[in-house]
Amino acid sequence: MARKEYAFYPGCSSQKGASASNYLVSVQSMCKTLDIKMTEIPDWNCCGASVSYAESGELPRIAMNARNFALAETNLPGQEIVATCAACWLGSRESKERLEHNSQLLADTQTALKEAGLQIKAIPEIRHMVEVLIEDLGYDELAKPVKKPLQGMKFAGYVGCQTNRPFGIAGESFENPMYLDKLIETVGGEAVKYDQKVTCCGGALAFSEPEKAQAQIKDIIESAYDNGAEMLVTPCPLCQANTEVYQGQINKKYGTKFNMPVLYYSQLMTLAYGGSSKEAGLNGNVIRASKLEQFAGK
Amino acid sequence: MSDLNQEMADRYKNNFLKEIEEQAEMGEWVKMCMQCGLCSGSCPTNFHSGWDHPPQEIFMLIRAGKREEVLNSQGMYMCTSCYNCYVRCPRKVPVTHVMHGIAEYAYRIGRAPKAQPTMHLSKTFWTNATKTGRVNEVQLTQSLYFKEGIGAGIKKAMEMQSEALGLVKAGRLNPMEALGMGHKCKDIKGIHAMLAKAEELEARNKAAKGKE
Amino acid sequence: MAETKTAAYICKGCEIGTRLDTAALVKTATKSGKMNLVREHDFLCSADGVAMIQNDIDNEGVTHAALCACSRRAKTEAFNFPTIAMSRGNLREGVIWIRPDTEEARETTQEMAEDYVRMACAEVKAMTVPPGNQKTGSVKTLLVVGGGMSGMTSALEASKAGYKVVLVEKTGALGGWAGKLYRRVPTREPFKAPEDNGVADMVARIEADSNIKVYLNATVAKTDGAPGRFKVEIAVESGNVAQEDIGAIIQATGFSLYDANKLPEFGYGKTPNVVDQAGLEALAKAAAAEGKPICRPSDGQPVKSVVFVQCAGQRDASGTHLQYCSGFCCNTSIKQAMYFKDSNPDIDTAVLFTDLRTPGNGEDFYRAAQNKGVIFSKGVVSQVLPNGNGCTVKFKDLILNEDTQAEVDLVVLATGVVPNSGVNIDAAAAPAAAEAPAEGEAPKEVVASVPVESILNLTYRQGPDMPQFKHGFNDSHFICFPYETRRTGIYAAGPVRRPMDILQAQEDATGAAMKAIQAMENAGLGRAAHPRAGDLSFPTVRLEGCTQCKRCTVECPFGAIDEDEKRFPLFNESRCRRCGTCMGACPVRVISFENYSVNTVGSQIKAVDVPDEFSEKPRILILACENDAYPALDMAGMNRNEYDPFVRVIPVRCLGSVNTIWITDALNGGYDGVMLMGCKHGDEYQCHFVKGSELGRYRLSKVGDTLKGMNLETERVHDVEVAITDIATLPQKINDYAALIKSFPPSPFKGF
């Protein structure tokens, strides 16, 4: 019997072989150490993400999320839904809010769900992995299993948007949230101060408006470098992908020499808890975090 | 599609604000804007290259009944969903959602600007995600690159080759997905039925409005 | 009257004892001060010291005491001896704190102290304790002129406090502007919808109130007398005149809307479909009465679209129309827009504004209107053109930055308010009262737009109505004292005082009632009103010496002095503020107060020891306004900002009370210079007696000739404008002036 059990909503990017598979790997290792049991919601589907707004109407988008709620509720009764992806978390939470505040919408959603042989009674709480860590366990608990503090390593905690706005982590300010810095410090690393902590990475516009997105990404990485960071740390798959994958393109366009690894908080924690490179999913980083790999090797 | 546009134009005569309030998701918030400019000032994309209309100008245009200018605007598609405007708005207007809502409406009645890249992305993403219930990242990427035809697609694919390769090496991009293998939901039928019903209901609700 | 016994007390505390030779000071008080009793004390303000003085008063029969210690502004709780005449010699802030503690400074510092001791002795001997005059009127009935929201509120609030009220309304019904309203702007949370105008309820309360006597269709034909004893004649419809004894007066005569006919560019008068805010209220009332929607005047069809034009003829920098903002129009237009939206949400309702001004909770009202679908556009209207049964409104949209236009059924112009303030007596009066042209024009034009009949018909020497402030309002010039008018016991309330909405007007009217009640109470006890509240002294005049030059009657800033049938000045004591301007003005010096007179100051000037021309010790007299300059000098002392040892400072009630004889006496007495310190005058004057410093300076400008006549450099008399905060700069100014004086040869009048 684990000390905490949740209905796990990995989301499209955090599946095996998907763009954030290394996130998944590290989260699993981290949870193992922390004795958190995450049971995947059977046959969960995509949240629709914010970007699907233009094609889908409100109801179809809500229905998609409602289906996940129904599945979680029936198969994992009484468990809160935990998402690791910022977009999944936001999409689900927004859907929950609207369903609970708009009876017409709820009724229509139920009618749609019936087509899939489902219905919702009570919508479970929607939590982000980070909330579980700092609210249900707390920094002290998270510090206990630390075997190898990440001494002398400088990270820029890159919070980005969707774990931060509009809901955010309780007690944090939208403009200057501290939780990621605290997590970094909890595992013995140093969190550098820089002013791009909550700048948007361009999100989905990395695809459709690459110039705009990359210009923003440049600001973020640059500021991280300027303030002495060796690596970026983020809680969001899309932030991770955007800030990591496009560094090459940015170098081409701006003549910069960016080569900054971008990690997930869960990877740092896994390592600090004594996990291997593999368990931390370091092999999943396009820009290899060699310093961490050596650290893990020791 | 465009006759739906005509139908709406006729239904709301010159009252574009009412049209938006009833037809666009969260459109009822447009009237609450006090033109302080905080949203436009908070928007990340606006910094880098100008766009035709930032959020609060869109709101003002709607009130001024400038239907074409709004529906054709690129503005809504510049939204990265960063929610800066949303959390800062002194009138608590959910700016992000209003922008999304107007974009969806423009698209629905066939007035969205042609070849709007984000529009295209949005469409592609949704189609992709709902086809199997889960996103097929490779196909998504492909269909995005090839939106302007094979040539452009290959060019872009080449540009992005190193990135893609990197991802593949890192085990974060599964070439097999190109062949439609990989992630999908079991109950695809159920999902499609559900979505069909949802779209039907939504259409019915919207159609019911503004008809007294 | 007990016989006079004088005493001087020298304090040795706060280093006075160590810095000064107090034994010598005792000698000075005895010898040249000629005090019957002189005592030293180590710590005069201590319980023991105070007891000592009290004992002398009780058992030694001391009637006059000169306390030579700290400033008159310090230790007032301790040195509180209301039964005797008392002066203060300022040895601490005025001497040791502004002088260096050095060997070479010791002698001049001691001389300074000795002079201040002499001056304190001289002053107190010239003083008597004001007995207070019980003859002044004791009527406690309040007259309220104007039966609108403000007037009704003043009446009800005064009655509630137990006072009788006479309420005069020139129309046939109470209610005023508010009575014309269909609804009023909400006064309580949630500030979301117009509420009942509240008039009926107030009228009912007034009718039920036995304290309140109402005259309808009545005007004030004549107001004679002074606070506590006004005799007011009220002309009633029948042509009869009613007599009322009145203690104090509130003028709550409200406003008229600015005449929209002056705005042809906005189509007013060209089509009935352009109305002002009153017009819209009328339409709304009519519609409500018939249970119909608001209709277009031109053809009686229901209004489908309406535009509100804010600031129509207001905030006009060109000076053609009103320069000011009328404050309430934004909320009023929002309210009127709601008339339409609440009845039918489909009516297009737009408000065109440049700055939307909804202060305080008005912001909630603004939001509520937006929520109801009222459109707000930041735009400037250039033209409104009649167009069939509608109007074309041309305007520049400042947000979309384009010229555009709207076709609407109805246009409402927010034209703003013009005060019903009566006759502008200053416009007619002396050049001293003339405003700068830019300021002047608009108000005159504005005032001209309402019939200028006198409202109070005061029999005052200085005119029939209250003096007006900027733009014709009967406002106060003081930020800290919003009710201070220049007519004692007469207060303005509501929009006649400054533009305001109903809620503010009611608050304002309650405050005005407070002041009026206070004025009645104090008049009855012969006490002065603000700012010398409670002062029991009052001006006495030796008529046998009066030359009937009328300067006092003309100059009194408060219109306190009339002329009797024999052309002698007639002092109306309860109108008097005790500023002393009349005393300063009087060329034959027949006007004085018991505790402040030509003599109390003159004797101090004479008391100063003026060394001979070989001593190289000039003497400079400083006459400092007690409200600002003297405190500034005090604080200079507290901050140890040193200044020249040859100055001798005498506080005066106001520059206006300075009689030129003091200056000529000083110069004749061998003083080398005279420095006058008074408050700022002119448009932004800071004089607490309004015109005091201005009049004082006007008088002093004449002294130049006297100086020439005496063959003295005109710079020897120097006037500085001083603010209470000039703590660091004032000593510098003194030193600079002293340096200038030292550059002149010694006064030739020394030793005569």
Place this chain on the structure above:
Amino acid sequence: MTSVVATNQTILVVGGGISGMTAALEAAETGKQVVLVEKNPYLGGRTVQLYRYFPKMCHPTCGLEINLRRLKANPRIQVLTLAEVTGITGTKGAYSVSVKLKPRYVNSNCTACGECGKAVSTEIDDEFNYNLGKIKAAYLPSNMAYPQRYVIDPSIIGTPDADKAKAACKYDAVNLDDQEETINLSAGAIVWATGWKPYDAEKIVYYGYDRFPNVITNVEFERLADPHGPTGGKILRPSDGKEAKNIAFIQCAGSRDENHLRHCSRFCCMGSLKQTHYVQEKYGDEGKSTIYFIDIRAIDRFEDFYQKVKANPNVTFVKSKVARITEDKAGNPVCNGVNTEGYIRYANAHDLVVLALGMEPAVKGVNIPAEVMSDSSGFLMADPANAGIFGAGCATNALDVNRAVQSATAAALRAIQVVNKVARAEA
């Protein structure tokens, strides 16, 4: 034990700012007994912390001097400083009020000679100057402080410094055994005039008041401009003491904002317009001011003042709510936003940014009986039942000084109505 004479015909005024003083004086000058309770060691409230008043540009201390003269001349007012009302029981016409008196450690023997100040060495935050500077732990709060009596800061009690202060006093005015006490007094009516506080600037996170030294508040700016303030009237910016000649004023910092203060605070527009005069006064044409605004609310004749400032070529108006403040390499605060008149995106660097903070009623969280109602912003509302407790000044609404005094004068009458009724009943 402090003794106060008070009966059911006494009016208690809570708050010794300009509203409280006005209410107390107007009532007393009408012959009523008044007890005036102030939590600071001095009277005058926030107005005495202002450099100048709009629109006359005159000095608040000028009016304060008059009011203090009125007060000194009036035997009917008893003043309690360092005092806070902790509880009220009873009803209209018969209240029993408990007042907590904090120790001043200096008794009425004090002559304000200043020896104790010279003697102590400990320095404490200068609250009068919004902590922009330091002062000795034995101090006279300001030149105009009334009572004109020193204060010894509790922090040095029990330290040698306190003993030095005591030793330095020749008049036995320092009493280190002074204890906090709570007294009870009766009152027939109560005027609640506890005024306002500036909205907490740190809550507007995107302006970075907590992060950027050169982002300050409008109330702090008043102290910088005041010749008797911490910088001797020089407008120097906190980060490096450099003369701040290019200054931004951000309107509606907290006001008109559902995330902060829902109401419009009324005075801030005029306040900033006034403060542009300070910049002009200090630096002439070298001083540049930029006002970022939504609507300029210069109501009634204040419009004249606005027009004058508008005519000043050194003042720029930008219709825009600044979206975010950042800091450039030189440590200059940079205002980022969009000018809504023409949609010009700007990122303007300034030497100093002044946040025109809104007004929050200081009433919040104070124990006043239920019969006193406050609106959702915390401002006291006129009680329809007209009980015996009346709000005055900025405790009731966001007001400028002039309107606060009006409100206080009205409150005085309402209180008098109650005690007059009591008097008639008792007669």
